[in-house]
Amino acid sequence: MRICIKLGIVLLVLFAFSFTKGKIKSPEVTVDELKKHINYLASEDLKGRRTGTPGDSLAAEYISKELKEIGLVPLYDKGFQKFRVTDKIITGPANSLILNGESLKLDVDFAPFAFSENASFNGEVVFAGYGFDISEDSLKWKDYSAIGVKGKIVMILRADPEIEKNMSPFMKYSKDRDKVLQAKDMGAVAVLLVSGKVFDPEDKFEPLAKGDQSVGLPAFRISRKIADSILEPKKLNIDDLEKKLNELRRPDSFSTGVSVSGHSDVVQTTVPTRNVVMILPGSDQVLKNEYVVLGAHFDHLGMGGPGSGSRIPDTVAVHYGADDNASGVGMMLELAEKLAANPKSHKRSIVVVGFSGEEMGLLGSKNYVENPEINLKMVDAMINLDMVGRLTDSTRLQIGGVGTAEPFRKIIYDSCDTTKMKLALSDEGYGPSDHSSFYGKDVPVLFISSGAHLDYHTPADSWNKINYEGMVKIADVAYRIISDVANSDSKLIFKEAGPKLASGRGLTRRKGVTLGIMPDFAGNVKNGLRADLITPGRPAAIGGMKKGDIITSINGKPVNNIQDYMFRMGQLKHGETISVEVLRGGKMEVLLLQL
Numbered sequence: 001m002r003i004c005i006k007l008g009i010v011l012l013v014l015f016a017f018s019f020t021k022g023k024i025k026s027p028e029v030t031v032d033e034l035k036k037h038i039n040y041l042a043s044e045d046l047k048g049r050r051t052g053t054p055g056d057s058l059a060a061e062y063i064s065k066e067l068k069e070i071g072l073v074p075l076y077d078k079g080f081q082k083f084r085v086t087d088k089i090i091t092g093p094a095n096s097l098i099l100n101g102e103s104l105k106l107d108v109d110f111a112p113f114a115f116s117e118n119a120s121f122n123g124e125v126v127f128a129g130y131g132f133d134i135s136e137d138s139l140k141w142k143d144y145s146a147i148g149v150k151g152k153i154v155m156i157l158r159a160d161p162e163i164e165k166n167m168s169p170f171m172k173y174s175k176d177r178d179k180v181l182q183a184k185d186m187g188a189v190a191v192l193l194v195s196g197k198v199f200d201p202e203d204k205f206e207p208l209a210k211g212d213q214s215v216g217l218p219a220f221r222i223s224r225k226i227a228d229s230i231l232e233p234k235k236l237n238i239d240d241l242e243k244k245l246n247e248l249r250r251p252d253s254f255s256t257g258v259s260v261s262g263h264s265d266v267v268q269t270t271v272p273t274r275n276v277v278m279i280l281p282g283s284d285q286v287l288k289n290e291y292v293v294l295g296a297h298f299d300h301l302g303m304g305g306p307g308s309g310s311r312i313p314d315t316v317a318v319h320y321g322a323d324d325n326a327s328g329v330g331m332m333l334e335l336a337e338k339l340a341a342n343p344k345s346h347k348r349s350i351v352v353v354g355f356s357g358e359e360m361g362l363l364g365s366k367n368y369v370e371n372p373e374i375n376l377k378m379v380d381a382m383i384n385l386d387m388v389g390r391l392t393d394s395t396r397l398q399i400g401g402v403g404t405a406e407p408f409r410k411i412i413y414d415s416c417d418t419t420k421m422k423l424a425l426s427d428e429g430y431g432p433s434d435h436s437s438f439y440g441k442d443v444p445v446l447f448i449s450s451g452a453h454l455d456y457h458t459p460a461d462s463w464n465k466i467n468y469e470g471m472v473k474i475a476d477v478a479y480r481i482i483s484d485v486a487n488s489d490s491k492l493i494f495k496e497a498g499p500k501l502a503s504g505r506g507l508t509r510r511k512g513v514t515l516g517i518m519p520d521f522a523g524n525v526k527n528g529l530r531a532d533l534i535t536p537g538r539p540a541a542i543g544g545m546k547k548g549d550i551i552t553s554i555n556g557k558p559v560n561n562i563q564d565y566m567f568r569m570g571q572l573k574h575g576e577t578i579s580v581e582v583l584r585g586g587k588m589e590v591l592l593l594q595l
Contacts, residue, residue, distance in 0.1 A: 023069045027341035029334040029475040031468040037066075037330035038389070041298065042322035042463045049321060050302025051357045052087050052271030059298045059329075063276045063354040066333050070340045072278035072352060075373045081275040083367045085357050089114045089208040092265030097220060099229060099260050109226045111205045112264045113193075115177050115212035116219040121190035122261035123153045125230050128253045129245055131156035131179040132170075133186070139169045143251045150187030153260060155222075155230065157238070159199040161246040164570055177212060180219045190218040190262070194227040196242030201574045207307050208266070210360060218264035230258050273299075275364045276354035277373065280340055282486070284347035291374055292486045293351045293382040293443075294335060295365070296328035297358030297434055301457060309359055311457045311535065322463045324456060327389030329354060331475050338479055345479075346486035348380060355434050358386075365434035369441045380492045381405065381444045381485050383478065384435035391450040391470030396424035396524045397477065398449045401435060403427025403497030405444035407488075412446075415480035421473060424524045428498035431521075442494045448478055452518050452532040454547060513572050513595055515540040515580075519562055528552045528583060529565045543593035549582040556581075 026033060040046075040062060046055035064079050075081075096103060097110045104110050129143040131154065143156075156179055160170035173179075180191045195203055203224050227238040234256060245252060276298075282288030300321030304310035310319060320326075336352045339345050351374065357363030369376060391397060397416075402408045402425045409425065416423060429439035435447045450470065455461040485492065516538020520530040528550035534541050551559050554568040555578050572578060572595055580591045 023071075024337060024341045025070075027338060029331070029338055029472055029479070031472060033334055034330045034466075034468050034471050035463070037333055038322055038326045038463050038466055041326035041329060042320040042461075044318060048302035048304070048319040049298060049300045050308075051085055051299045051360055051363070052273050053302055055302070056273055056299055056356055060274055060276050060354065060356065063298060063329060063333065064278075067276070067278045067336060067352060070337045072280050072336065072340065075277045075279055075351075079276055079278050081277050081368060081371070081373075082272060083274065083357075083363075084270040084272050085360055085363050086210045086268050087271040088267075088269045089210055090267050091208070092118075092267045094263050094265035097222070097260060097262040099226065099258070104226060107205060108223070110192075110220045110222045110262075112208075112266050113176060113180070113212070113219045113221060114208040114210065114266060114268075115180070115215045116264040116266050117214045117216050118265055119218050120261070120263045121153060121218050122259065123151060123189055124259050125155050125192065125256045126152045126253065127231070127241070127256055128154045128156055128183070129251050130160055130170075130174075131182055131191075132173055132251075133182055134170075134173055136169075141170075141251060143253050144186050146251065147253045147255065148187075149183065151189055152187075152255075153190045153192060154183045154186075154188040155192045155194065155227065155256070156183065157199075157242055157245070158193050158195045161249060163199050176219075177215055180215045180217055184215065184217040188217065190220070190264075192220050192222045192227075192260075194222050194224060194238055197224070197239045198242055198246065218262070220262070220264065230256050230260070233257055273356040273364070275356055275368055277368070278352050280336065280346065280350040280352065282347050282349040283343045287347040288349045289378060290348045290491060291351050291379045292346070292348055292482060293353060293379055293438065294332055294385075294482060295353040295355055295382060295434055296332040296385040297325050297355040297364065298329045299356045299359050299364070300324060301359055304459065309457055312459075315459065317459045319457065319459050320462045322461050322466055323387050323389040323450075323453070324461060325358070325386050326463070327387060327466060327471060328385035331385050331388050331471060331478065335475060335479055335482065339482065345483045348486040350482070350486065351379075358434055362434055362437050365437035369437045376438075376441050376443060379438070379443050380488070381446065382435055382438040383482055383485075384433055384445065384447045385449075385478065386433040386447065387449045387451070387456075388474050389450060389466040389468075389471055390453050391467050391474060395451055396422040397474060398424045398426070398447075398451050398524070400426045400431050400447035400449075401429045401439065401445040401497070404429040404439060404446075404495055405492040406495060407492065408444070408446065411481055411484045412477075415484060416477045421477070426521070426523060429496070430498055430500060436500075440500045444492045444494050446481065448474065450474065451520070451524075454533055456518070456533060513569060513574060514538070515545070515569075515593065515595075517545065519565060521562060523561060525550055527560050529559055529562055531582075539593045539595055543580070543591045545580070545582060545591055545593070546584065549584050551580060551582055552588070553581040555579055
């Protein structure tokens with residue numbers, strides 16, 4: 001009933017606004033207006049627009065002002081959907097872990113997980129293998145079946161026994177938080193997780209991850225040295241146990257006879273932020289009750305620094321985020337103005353959303369789809385603009401999500417003169433931006449981008465490097481796509497196109513085994529995988545790989561696409577020297593890289 005009342009109010013407001021016209025500056029997308037938007041959003045004054053900062057708030061105010069001026073109707077609280085995000089997670093002063101009467105060293109011997117409950121614990125340590133309780137027709141692994149853990153402290157290996165495989169059936173059970181929750185269900189009072197040598201040869205502690213809520217149980221990551229100390233009375237060590245479990249593929253749980261005590265102390269601070277949400281009424285009396293969502297995130301990395309997502313985290317400076325994603329916001333504002341100036345361009349209503357929190361894990365779009373002002377079942381499609389400012393003659397316009405609705409491919413080709421603009425289409429609905437939140441709710445999505453570049457997530461992503469003429473071309477394609485969807489006689493039917501969540505651990509499930517490149521996810525080339533970015537100091541850069549190199553084989557085995565690359569990487573080990581064949585300037589070269 002509340003949804004019906006809320007929707008009724010929205011429709012009454014739309015009716016009232018249908019008789020007014022906003023202040024349209026230009027009915028067309030222009031270079032000058034794009035420059036104006038991007039110059040402001042990517043200026044020194046906004047200091048990188050980190051979520052929850054004054055710059056983030058100024059960006060939201062700017063988007064709101066621009067949309068109101070062209071006549072869009074505010075939704076939520078005067079056009080703002082407010083929410084809070086975790087700004088910092090730090091280890092508090094009360095963390096402790098005591099073994100054999102000795103206080104262990106925080107961040108050397110142990111560290112709490114971000115999802116750890118703040119509480120004290122003590123008890124006997126039980127080793128429970130990988131911490132699985134799996135009972136499927138094709139997979140059974142029960143680490144708790146032979147031993148009781150109620151009131152005990154459970155020590156568990158991280159990852160799974162098939163870490164080499166990118167598509168292992170164990171993958172969905174191997175997350176640290178899920179293992180702790182399983183141990184809690186079994187009656188454990190605390191959990192100690194340890195990385196085996198196969199999973200993490202370096203045994204380094206990761207920074208506390210934002211976004212993880214408490215699991216209701218103290219949970220520590222411990223070093224292999226401490227795990228071995230706990231196992232010493234049994235004359236065992238964690239490396240041998242990992243090897244045994246991986247080879248025998250069956251549980252081996254036991255009580256260690258050793259007790260520990262401790263206290264977990266994780267401090268989280270939150271900050272307020274907001275999405276900007278407004279609506280442009282449709283021109284058809286019936287179809288205006290259906291919607292096309294046009295979105296772009298406006299947050300970025302602020303001043304950079306460790307944990308910010310910057311690719312040069314040792315540099316504290318304004319990360320302007322001109323392409324990522326002032327370009328997407330600027331294009332969104334210009335498209336909204338063009339749509340407002342042409343009522344016949346959209347029989348359906350257009351919901352325009354500026355998302356915050358994208359760089360922290362799609363937090364703004366996740367909040368939107370969990371708390372929508374309109375019924376998501378009435379949303380025909382979500383069009384996401386992210387990094388649309390670096391189109392060149394040698395690159396393709398990337399459009400993802402093409403497989404999430406049957407007509408998308410035809411709509412795109414009808415909207416684009418392929419003799420003047422090259423396209424790289426991918427079917428998958430999931431991707432590294434806000435459209436993924438909508439895809440997870442069965443909404444057809446399109447993700448429009450001009451692709452990655454060397455300035456990505458660095459202070460060098462500045463307004464003067466934007467190809468504004470290229471943006472006008474992309475905006476023309478986007479406008480045609482939006483108009484086609486918004487004017488269609490029939491509603492788009494959602495089709496699942498790939499997983500709705502990220503699978504594995506990035507490009508390879510083996511922790512830390514990467515070349516140090518950003519691959520071309522869109523598949524701009526055939527029979528190979530292009531390296532769009534090379535990270536300095538990593539194996540690819542050290543071995544002589546260059547931006548634009550097309551990887552055609554690894555260790556003599558062909559690499560034709562991103563899936564091939566992921567599979568080949570999953571077979572590699574730390575310290576291994578590999579041969580990589582690359583196509584560079586029409587010539588084949590062989591590089592030797594040490595991982």
